[in-house]
Amino acid sequence: MDNKTKYIKELSALVENKPTAKQKLWLVFLLVLIGAGAFAFFYQLRNGQIVTGMRDNVVWGIYTIFFVVFLGFSYAGALIASILHLARVRWAKPIVRILELIAVFSLIVGPPFILFCLGRFDRLLMIFTHGRLQSPIIWDVIAIVSDLIISIVFIFITFIKDFALLRDNTELKIPKWRRKFYTFFAFNYKCTLKQEELLNKAHDILAAILIPITIVAYSLLACIFAMTLKTGWHSTIFAPYFVLTAVFSGTALVIIVLWIVRKVYKLHDYITKKHFNLLGFTMLVLCLIYGYFTFSEYFTNWYGGDLNTMMILSKLLSFHEYGWMMLTYILLASVIPIVIIGLPWFRNVSTITFAAFTTLTGLILHRFIVIIPTQETPFLPVQDIRPEYISYSATWVEWMLTLGGVAAFLFLFSAATKIVPVISISEMQESLKKKKLKIFGTQPDE
Amino acid sequence: MKIHTAAIIRILTSLLAIIVLLTVSDHLTAQEAEPLESDLALTVWQLGDGSIEFNIEISAEDASDNYYEVSGALVNLSQVIGDSVQLVAQTVTNSAGKASLIIPPEKTFEVDTEGFVYFLLSYDGDEQFRECEAEAGFKRVFIDVEIDEDEDSSKSLYVTAHFIDSEGNEQPLHDEELLFYVKRLYSWLPIGDIWMEEGEGYFDFPLDIPGDDNGGLTVAIRLEDSENFASAKQIISLNWGIPVDYSEKEIQRTLWSNYAPVWMIIALIFVLAGVWINFFLAIFKIFRMSKSKE
Numbered sequence: 001m002d003n004k005t006k007y008i009k010e011l012s013a014l015v016e017n018k019p020t021a022k023q024k025l026w027l028v029f030l031l032v033l034i035g036a037g038a039f040a041f042f043y044q045l046r047n048g049q050i051v052t053g054m055r056d057n058v059v060w061g062i063y064t065i066f067f068v069v070f071l072g073f074s075y076a077g078a079l080i081a082s083i084l085h086l087a088r089v090r091w092a093k094p095i096v097r098i099l100e101l102i103a104v105f106s107l108i109v110g111p112p113f114i115l116f117c118l119g120r121f122d123r124l125l126m127i128f129t130h131g132r133l134q135s136p137i138i139w140d141v142i143a144i145v146s147d148l149i150i151s152i153v154f155i156f157i158t159f160i161k162d163f164a165l166l167r168d169n170t171e172l173k174i175p176k177w178r179r180k181f182y183t184f185f186a187f188n189y190k191c192t193l194k195q196e197e198l199l200n201k202a203h204d205i206l207a208a209i210l211i212p213i214t215i216v217a218y219s220l221l222a223c224i225f226a227m228t229l230k231t232g233w234h235s236t237i238f239a240p241y242f243v244l245t246a247v248f249s250g251t252a253l254v255i256i257v258l259w260i261v262r263k264v265y266k267l268h269d270y271i272t273k274k275h276f277n278l279l280g281f282t283m284l285v286l287c288l289i290y291g292y293f294t295f296s297e298y299f300t301n302w303y304g305g306d307l308n309t310m311m312i313l314s315k316l317l318s319f320h321e322y323g324w325m326m327l328t329y330i331l332l333a334s335v336i337p338i339v340i341i342g343l344p345w346f347r348n349v350s351t352i353t354f355a356a357f358t359t360l361t362g363l364i365l366h367r368f369i370v371i372i373p374t375q376e377t378p379f380l381p382v383q384d385i386r387p388e389y390i391s392y393s394a395t396w397v398e399w400m401l402t403l404g405g406v407a408a409f410l411f412l413f414s415a416a417t418k419i420v421p422v423i424s425i426s427e428m429q430e431s432l433k434k435k436k437l438k439i440f441g442t443q444p445d446e
Numbered sequence: 447m448k449i450h451t452a453a454i455i456r457i458l459t460s461l462l463a464i465i466v467l468l469t470v471s472d473h474l475t476a477q478e479a480e481p482l483e484s485d486l487a488l489t490v491w492q493l494g495d496g497s498i499e500f501n502i503e504i505s506a507e508d509a510s511d512n513y514y515e516v517s518g519a520l521v522n523l524s525q526v527i528g529d530s531v532q533l534v535a536q537t538v539t540n541s542a543g544k545a546s547l548i549i550p551p552e553k554t555f556e557v558d559t560e561g562f563v564y565f566l567l568s569y570d571g572d573e574q575f576r577e578c579e580a581e582a583g584f585k586r587v588f589i590d591v592e593i594d595e596d597e598d599s600s601k602s603l604y605v606t607a608h609f610i611d612s613e614g615n616e617q618p619l620h621d622e623e624l625l626f627y628v629k630r631l632y633s634w635l636p637i638g639d640i641w642m643e644e645g646e647g648y649f650d651f652p653l654d655i656p657g658d659d660n661g662g663l664t665v666a667i668r669l670e671d672s673e674n675f676a677s678a679k680q681i682i683s684l685n686w687g688i689p690v691d692y693s694e695k696e697i698q699r700t701l702w703s704n705y706a707p708v709w710m711i712i713a714l715i716f717v718l719a720g721v722w723i724n725f726f727l728a729i730f731k732i733f734r735m736s737k738s739k740e
Contacts, residue, residue, distance in 0.1 A: 133706035133711065133714065134710060146718070146722075149725075150721070150725055153725070153728070153729065157732065160732075187732060187735065188736040189735065194735075198738065199731070199732070199735050201728075201731050202727075202728040202729075202735070205731070206725070206728045208724075213721060386511075
C-alpha cells in the first residue's frame, strides 16, 4: 500500500469509527459543564452583575481574561496556519488542521465572554446601532466579526478537498446524512486541474488576508487597554506584546492538543517526535522574546518611578497581594519551558507537552496580572470604601460560566474531530508531491 | 471498557444536586435569617416656591457589615399634630433604596404653639428588614432674591427671607447664615455667604465665574441644617458669568466627539475594502470552482 492510499484509508477511518464509551462519557461530561455554565449565565442575567465579583473599580474580571485568552488562541491558530500554508512548510502538514480548528472554535467561544460583562444585555444591539467609530471597542467588534467570517470560510476551504475524498470513498461506512454533508460541502470538487488551481488561489488569498487581520485584530484588542490612560495598560508595546503572547500561548495549546489527539487517535505515525521538538523550539524562542518584552515593560515602568506605577509594581511584588501569582507565572511560563526545552536531557514528547501546559497556565495567570491590578489601582485616592469594591475576587457564578465556556470549546473540538479528519488528508497527500510549490510566484528552496 | 448506566446516572444526579443546592442556597439563607435592622436617612429642603422636598434613603447592614439598599419599601409621610398622626403622602423606594417626595406649595400645614410643623416618615418593614422611621420638625421659611445691578458695573443680590410664626404671621429671618453656590458640571461650587439681619442681606456677586455661551449661571441660595428651619433653598438664573464659547472645544479630538475624524473613516473604509474585496474574490473563485466542468 503506497502512502497516498495509506493516508486515505487511515485518516478517513478517523471519521468512520464510532465514539468509544470513554469518548461518549467525555462528551456527556462536557455537556453537563456547558449546562452548568448556561445555568450560571441565566442566574447572572436574572440577578444582575451583583452575583459576580465585579464592582465599581474592577469592571473586567475573569470573563475578560478568558476573552483575551480565547481570542489569543484564535488569532494564533489562524496566524500560524496561514503562515505555514503560504510558506508551504511540509513538516507542518499534519498540524495545520488542528490549528485551524483551534482558530475557529476559539473565535466562536471567546467573544461571548466579553458579553457576560454587560450589565444591560438588552442594550447589546446598541454596539452596532450606536457604536462610535473612534472607540477602540468598535474597532475590535469590526475586527472580530470580520475575522470570524473569514476564518470560518477559510477553514471550510481547507475542508473541501477532504470532503471530496470522503464523499468519493465508497468503502467508508458512515451514515447517509454524513455522506450528504460531505457531498454538499465538497462544492462539486472533482480534483480537476482547473478546480485545484481555483481552490488553491482562494486558499492562498484567504491565508494572505488572515495574517494582517489576525495581527491587526489582536493589536486592536490590546488597544482597548493601551488607549486608556490607566497605569499598567497605557504602554506603547502593548499591541506587539499581546500578539506575541497570543502566538506563544497558541503554540503551547497546539502542543497540548497534538499530544491528546496523538494519544486518543493513535496517530504516532503522523504526529511524530519531530513535530514536538520543532514546536517546542518555536515555543522556546517565543518564550525568550516574551521574557524580553516583559522585562522591558516592567523595567522601564519601574525606572520611571511614577507614583501610580510604583503602586501597581509594589502590589505585584508583595507576597500579601500578587507576589505569589507573579512568581508562579514566571516559573510556569518562563523557567520551566526554558529548562525543559532548552536542556537536551529533559527534552522528550511528554516533557515538552508538560512545559506547554505550564506555559499555558502561566500565561493565563499573566493575563490576570495585567488586567486586574491596574483596575484595583485607580488614579483617584480610594478611601472609606468597602474592600470588595476595590479588590476583585471571582464568584462561583463567574467560575461556572467560564468553565462552561472552556467546556464548549472542548466539546466543539471533540465533536468536530468526529466529522472531519483531524489531520488533513489532502494536505498529507500534497506533502508527497515532489514538485516544487509556488510561493507568491517564486520557487522556494526546499 | 463498559460504562455502567447506574454510575453515569449517579454522577449526573450528583452534579444536578450541586447545581440545585447552589441555586436555592441564597433563598434558604434569606428565609432562615432574622429581619435586619434598617435605617431611614432623611433630608428636607424647603424650596423657593413654597414646596417641601423630602429625600429618603433606607438601608440596612448585617452582622458581617454587608450593606443593603432597601428597594421597593413603602414609605408613609405623615404630619404629627399633638398626639395624632395624619397621613400626607406615600412613596416607594427605588432599586438604590432611595425615594423623593415633593409636597406642593398649595398644601398647608397646621403649626404648633412655637410655629413648628412636624413630619414623621415611617417604613413598616417586611420579612427581610425591620421597620424604621425618622422625624423632622421645622418652621416654614421663604427666601426671596432681587437682582441689584449698579451702573459702576458692580453686581449684588438683595436677599430677603422670612418665616411663619405660630400665629401664621410673617417674621423676618434674623441671625441666620445663607450660603451661595453656582452650579458646575458635577456639583455646586460655593462662592460665599452672608448673615441675615432683620430679614435682609446683600451679597456682592463675584464677576469672574465662567458661565455658558451667554454668561448664564444657575445660582443657589441656601439655608443649611438650621435648628429651627431645617434646610431651605432658592434657585435663580443670572447672566453674570463670563461667556465661554464651548463650540471651539467641541471640534477637538475627544472620545465623546459626535463624529470620528475624517482620516479615521477613510482609513477604515480602505482597510475594510481591502479585506472584503479579497474575501469576495476568494468566494468567487470557490463559486467558479464548483461550477467548473473541466
